[in-house]
Amino acid sequence: MNWDQVEGKWDQLKGKVKEKWGELTDDDLTQIKGKRDQLAGKIQERYGYTKERAEDELKAWESNNRW
Template sequence: MGAFEDKMKGNWNEIKGKLKQKYGELTEDELTYAEGQEDELLGKIQKKTGKSKEEVKNFIDSL
């Protein structure tokens, strides 16, 4: 498991709040996190926001 996945797992509630602040169009269902499904979650956020996976990942990494 990489550092990104560790961060997602360890700080998900905080990250979810920051994502909702930045991308207000995201719903609670879209931000449901399951361990091992980081790519699927990034894909949902990317589709909803129009941002690239890298942009979303970089935002999360910057938190």
């Protein structure tokens, strides 16, 4: 997945992110602005995951969502 493309289409992709990680707020998604590291950090924070688990979930989501 090309995160430059994700950043460019972030407003369109926020819904897909929210489907997967519903505990992320609209404010979280607005602040993230498509930045991968910030998304991983928010997933870790909201779900109480380790950094490794947040990264694993994000990688799985990336491989299931090709743009």
